[in-house]
Amino acid sequence: xxxxxxxLSSWALGTALVAGLIVxxxxxxxxxxxxxxxxxxxxxxxxxxxxxxxxxxxxxGHVVIMGVGAYASALFSKSLGVPVPLSMLLGAGTAAGLAxxxxxxxxRMKGFYFLIGSFAAGEVIRLIWKYFTNPFxxxxxxxxxxxxxxxxxxxxxxxFFEPENYYYLCLVVVxxxxxxxxxxxxxxxxxxxxxxxxxxxxxxxxxxxxxRYRTLAFVLASxxxxxxxxxxxxxxxxxxxxxxxxxxxxxxxxxxxxxxxATFCGPILGVVVLTIINEIILRALGLDTVRPMIYGGILIAxxxxxxxxxxxxxxxxxxxxxxxxxxxxLEETT
Amino acid sequence: MYxxxxxxxISRRKFLATTTTTGAxxxxxxxxxxxxxxxxxxxVKIGFLAPLTGPVSAWGKPGLDGCQxxxxxxxxxxxxxxxxDNYKIEFVAYDNEYDPGKARTGAAKLIKEDDVKFIMMLGxxxxxxxxxxxxxxxxxxxxxxxSDLTPDTKTLxxxxxxxxxxNVTGVExxxxxxxxxxxxxxxxxxxxxxxxxxxxxxAAFEAAGMELVEEPLxxxxxxxxxxxxxxxxxxxxxxxxxxxxxxxxxxxxLCEQAFQQDFKGTIIxxxxxxxxxxxxxxxxxxxxxxxxxxxxxxxxxxxxxxVNFANPNEFYAEYAQRYGAAExxxxxxxxxxxMDIWSDAAAAAGSVEPADVLKAMKASGLVKxxxxxxxxxxxxxxxxxxxxxxxxxxxxxxxxxxxxxxxxSIPDWWAKHKDLMIKHFTALGQMWNQRA
Numbered sequence: 001x002x003x004x005x006x007x008l009s010s011w012a013l014g015t016a017l018v019a020g021l022i023v024x025x026x027x028x029x030x031x032x033x034x035x036x037x038x039x040x041x042x043x044x045x046x047x048x049x050x051x052x053x054x055x056x057x058x059x060x061g062h063v064v065i066m067g068v069g070a071y072a073s074a075l076f077s078k079s080l081g082v083p084v085p086l087s088m089l090l091g092a093g094t095a096a097g098l099a100x101x102x103x104x105x106x107x108r109m110k111g112f113y114f115l116i117g118s119f120a121a122g123e124v125i126r127l128i129w130k131y132f133t134n135p136f137x138x139x140x141x142x143x144x145x146x147x148x149x150x151x152x153x154x155x156x157x158x159x160f161f162e163p164e165n166y167y168y169l170c171l172v173v174v175x176x177x178x179x180x181x182x183x184x185x186x187x188x189x190x191x192x193x194x195x196x197x198x199x200x201x202x203x204x205x206x207x208x209x210x211x212r213y214r215t216l217a218f219v220l221a222s223x224x225x226x227x228x229x230x231x232x233x234x235x236x237x238x239x240x241x242x243x244x245x246x247x248x249x250x251x252x253x254x255x256x257x258x259x260x261x262a263t264f265c266g267p268i269l270g271v272v273v274l275t276i277i278n279e280i281i282l283r284a285l286g287l288d289t290v291r292p293m294i295y296g297g298i299l300i301a302x303x304x305x306x307x308x309x310x311x312x313x314x315x316x317x318x319x320x321x322x323x324x325x326x327x328x329x330l331e332e333t334t
Numbered sequence: 335m336y337x338x339x340x341x342x343x344i345s346r347r348k349f350l351a352t353t354t355t356t357g358a359x360x361x362x363x364x365x366x367x368x369x370x371x372x373x374x375x376x377x378v379k380i381g382f383l384a385p386l387t388g389p390v391s392a393w394g395k396p397g398l399d400g401c402q403x404x405x406x407x408x409x410x411x412x413x414x415x416x417x418x419d420n421y422k423i424e425f426v427a428y429d430n431e432y433d434p435g436k437a438r439t440g441a442a443k444l445i446k447e448d449d450v451k452f453i454m455m456l457g458x459x460x461x462x463x464x465x466x467x468x469x470x471x472x473x474x475x476x477x478x479x480x481s482d483l484t485p486d487t488k489t490l491x492x493x494x495x496x497x498x499x500x501n502v503t504g505v506e507x508x509x510x511x512x513x514x515x516x517x518x519x520x521x522x523x524x525x526x527x528x529x530x531x532x533x534x535x536x537a538a539f540e541a542a543g544m545e546l547v548e549e550p551l552x553x554x555x556x557x558x559x560x561x562x563x564x565x566x567x568x569x570x571x572x573x574x575x576x577x578x579x580x581x582x583x584x585x586x587x588l589c590e591q592a593f594q595q596d597f598k599g600t601i602i603x604x605x606x607x608x609x610x611x612x613x614x615x616x617x618x619x620x621x622x623x624x625x626x627x628x629x630x631x632x633x634x635x636x637x638x639x640x641v642n643f644a645n646p647n648e649f650y651a652e653y654a655q656r657y658g659a660a661e662x663x664x665x666x667x668x669x670x671x672x673m674d675i676w677s678d679a680a681a682a683a684g685s686v687e688p689a690d691v692l693k694a695m696k697a698s699g700l701v702k703x704x705x706x707x708x709x710x711x712x713x714x715x716x717x718x719x720x721x722x723x724x725x726x727x728x729x730x731x732x733x734x735x736x737x738x739x740x741x742x743s744i745p746d747w748w749a750k751h752k753d754l755m756i757k758h759f760t761a762l763g764q765m766w767n768q769r770a
Contacts, residue, residue: 029443029446029447030442030443030446030447031439031440031442031443031446031447034438034439034442034443035439038435038439127554130524130554133763137769138529138763139524139525139526139528139529140459140525140526140529140769141459143462143465143769144462144465147466161466161470163442232435236434236435236438236462236463237462237463237465237466238434238459238462238463240434240459240526242432242459242525242555243433243434243435243459245555245556246556247556279439283428283429288386288387288427288428288429289386289387289391289395289429291387291429292387292388
């Protein structure tokens with residue numbers, strides 16, 4: 001009976017969330033819709049990063065992998081004339097393929113060494129983009145990347161240059177991706193990722209091929225990171241090596257740390273809350289020039305007071321109320 | 335306790351006296367404001383879309399500060415006269431963090447929500463993010479980096495800075511005044527700003543008969559340790575160390591390293607933003623003779639009658655008083671000088687609408703540029719004549735202070751050496767038709 005109640009409330013919450021996301025653009029100003037598009041792309045980026053961390057390895061190259069997807073999709077569509085929807089899939093596939101190749105040297109390392117190794121690999125990729133002006137455009141990168149094609153429904157033209165329409169496209173793509181990521185985590189494969197994280201020696205002892213599973217997590221995470229890169233490239237219309245540098249990676253880490261990585265929703269919560277604070281609230285308050293300082297302050301405060309991330313707030317509040325209820329009941333009975 | 339203090343301090347009589355005085359002040363203030371409102375009864379909003387935070391903010395934030403001073407002066411004088419109306423100028427700023435995605439969001443906000451009539455940008459990496467929206471909306475946009483220009487960028491203008499072309503004037507002056515300085519090394523951050531500047535310096539050095547003793551050294555923008563960079567540069571014992579168009583965050587440590595590694599030659603650079611801080615980190619003697627392109631506006635040479643920037647010395651004094659002289663940078667005056675050009679064009683057009691202003695700007699062919707009358711140019715290098723080019727100052731640090739040594743003509747240099755410029759631009763893939 002309680003399970004049914006929980007299921008019902010989960011469904012109600014889920015339905016309300018979906019409904020909220022559908023009406024959201026109509027409640028936002030034009031520029032806030034632009035922010036919503038970039039936010040939803042970042043949600044996919046950070047959610048894919050969490051999949052990577054499930055096996056216990058934290059990478060510093062995830063944003064570069066996003067860039068691989070962006071560059072590949074841009075080149076497929078711009079230089080080879082591949083239709084944009086197909087080039088997006090190819091771009092994501094390229095990111096996954098590169099991750100598969102990189103996993104051979106990288107997964108010879110673990111922990112801190114893997115972190116540094118992933119940073120080095122990412123820098124090599126970025127330097128390749130810079131060095132080879134043809135085809136990557138050098139330091140200036142690629143611009144005038146074809147946008148997602150308009151759709152003519154007969155009674156209406158849907159232009160994906162408009163943030164509202166692109167938002168809905170991203171919502172579908174990211175929603176589907178999150179569903180897949182969630183199902184992976186909840187599957188036997190996901191449980192194995194967790195097992196490798198917490199007890200890798202024990203997992204090996206029961207015949208789990210930890211290298212293959214780590215590679216699988218890396219490849220899957222890279223596919224979705226690459227997909228987020230393709231969504232970015234075909235919306236903004238330009239990519240350059242600086243956009244995917246380590247500074248951007250630091251933001252992904254901050255989102256994950258502030259949100260928490262214990263649950264699927266943690267990093268998503270982090271990116272949503274911090275983006276709203278940084279891009280909407282602080283800008284609206286006219287605090288443009290001090291935003292990095294405030295952002296840093298929030299990070300320090302969250303590490304000090306919410307070491308398990310924003311995701312731990314819910315259970316804490318639940319415990320708080322659950323702890324009070326019995327005493328209330330006691331008062332009633334007496 | 336606090337309440338007690340209040341009770342003790344504020345008597346009824348005092349309260350009435352204070353209220354009356356405040357009321358009187360507000361009434362006078364309100365009447366004053368109503369006068370100002372009457373003098374400039376309409377407001378035109380101008381967008382400022384540049385990096386205000388992050389490593390490139392040195393070329394954004396000081397420009398916004400300069401614009402606020404400019405707007406206060408113009409508004410106090412009754413605003414900009416456009417047709418029969420006086421327009422008060424209001425700047426709406428958006429920090430794009432030098433990110434194309436955020437630049438797009440900022441442009442959307444400025445155009446769709448703030449209804450700006452003109453947007454000033456630093457340009458570079460951020461322009462491609464703005465370009466589709468600006469073109470769709472027909473918004474007039476200015477950049478400080480003409481390398482953003484292509485034949486397609488019809489509404490993009492570079493009315494102040496022909497970066498990096500004006501760097502040729504510094505090299506030309508150096509060659510004439512230090513004829514023995516022949517051996518040159520150059521370094522730059524490997525990005526959209528560094529590469530075209532290197533191409534320009536290479537052309538200028540070749541035109542001046544100077545020899546590049548090492549291949550240009552491109553370092554990654556993420557570099558924080560400049561000791562090995564400088565060691566490599568100084569290994570060939572150059573006479574001239576060229577710092578290209580490095581950001582302030584690189585120029586400072588590079589100079590520190592050159593000082594620590596005992597470089598004795600001449601340093602030439604596009605900018606020397608916040609140079610008093612470099613002097614603090616090195617020495618006045620070391621920085622003596624440092625050549626760059628951006629004057630302090632308290633320089634008496636700016637009172638030359640050819641200079642069109644209004645009251646440069648007063649502008650500088652106001653800036654230094656508000657933000658400190660050490661905060662003066664290359665862009666402190668540039669965006670404000672673009673506003674001078676925009677105001678002239680709006681007045682001539684009798685309209686603040688972007689298309690009308692652009693038409694008026696280009697109608698006469700001549701522009702009242704900060705450093706003297708200049709013309710539209712750029713077809714051969716950028717594929718479109720949307721850059722303003724004329725004279726540019728050569729600035730040298732003497733006794734710890736930037737001094738304008740001379741104004742030199744960029745068109746004259748171009749007429750003699752344009753083939754060299756095109757050659758080096760082509761070699762580094764910087765011609766408009768080579769950019770991806």
